[in-house]
Amino acid sequence: MPVTPTVKAVVFDIGNVLIEWQPERFYDARVGEARRREMFATLDLHGMNDGVDRGDHFHDAATAFAAANPDWHAEIMMWHDNWADMASPAIDHSVRLLRALRAEGVPCLALSNFGIQTFEIAEKRYDFLHEFDQRYISGHLGVIKPDAEIYARLEADCGVAPGDLLFTDDRIDNIRAADRRGWQTHLFDGPRAFAGRLIAEGLLTPEQAV
Template sequence: MPVTATIHAVVFDIGNVLLEWQPERFYDAAIGKERRRAMFAAIDLHGMNDGVDRGDHFGDAVAALAGRHPDWRAEITMWHDNWADMAAPEIPHSVRLLRALRADGVPCIALSNFGIQTFEIAQKRYPFLHEFDQRYISGHMGVIKPDPEIYRRLEEGCGFAPGKLLFADDRIDNIRAASTRGWQTHLFDGPAGFAGRLVGEGLLTPEQAA
């Protein structure tokens, strides 16, 4: 099916769109909900991860945080040693949608907050991460969503007008930042809804989107 006049390319977030990213769920299973809640209240693990997504070295960032919080050293170190178990599993229907779009000639672009080293880990586990037509990975860019700069740089490099992009992301702040720039957007809350959007836009048939 040809690309519609409305949408010329589809932009995918990765975490919680193509693969699950639920660190709290991992820690609940590993150390129990009560201890996990205490740790996340005491330590800004997500802030550390934002630094990694901006390009900080993954191992160094985790080690530095563990050094500042010796009472939680073992648990913090798990963020590094068990990272692949936190970024799991893939979302099979979303991966099928990515592949169906590309098979039908629709350019697919990744725009994701991801560290340099963590993206390398993910690529080894998830072959579909090699299948995008273009990739904009925050760790390599030194800027994360929803900073307007990361959207501007995608616009500058991708070759498509902002209004011709359809962007799927699970975070409303990221969606709003893209909408402000004129992108068409889809707040991702599951692959079935996104499949319906792609069918509605004329990018896939219902059979292709199944």
């Protein structure tokens, strides 16, 4: 018998779900693995990026961090100057799933840790970022996952009960935060498994989920 969907909306993370986000891979190609390992062990680059995701101005944050760490100035500015190359490529199968869901009338929301300026860069490169029914971007909200507040803000605004949301994210801490709020969740480890979940939920057919 056909599955009756219990999901009323699908919530997508963006980084490593719809767009690959692997800064370490970028730096390995640019400065070599040894230099990259030393840099990431010495500097809290991801902490700098978390500040941007909370709303810090991207250029100001990068230049201040580079000035504070002059031995790594060139490498830090690569994070700013080559950000679009780090946030690439699109995960094409995931994009097809997003579009298939929307073609079936399933509301699709974005809940992503993204800076204001970096999201503007991504929007210019990836048309599908304009295709969500609603977008909840941390830089605009001033709070990042897995803080409970960002999930509460989505719940209050989207009009869908927490138990009717299906959320996919590649980070287990973000998934656990959603679990605590009663959301349905899927830890993203590739689009094929997520496609299987959407089929199992009755949201897409196997033919639609390829």
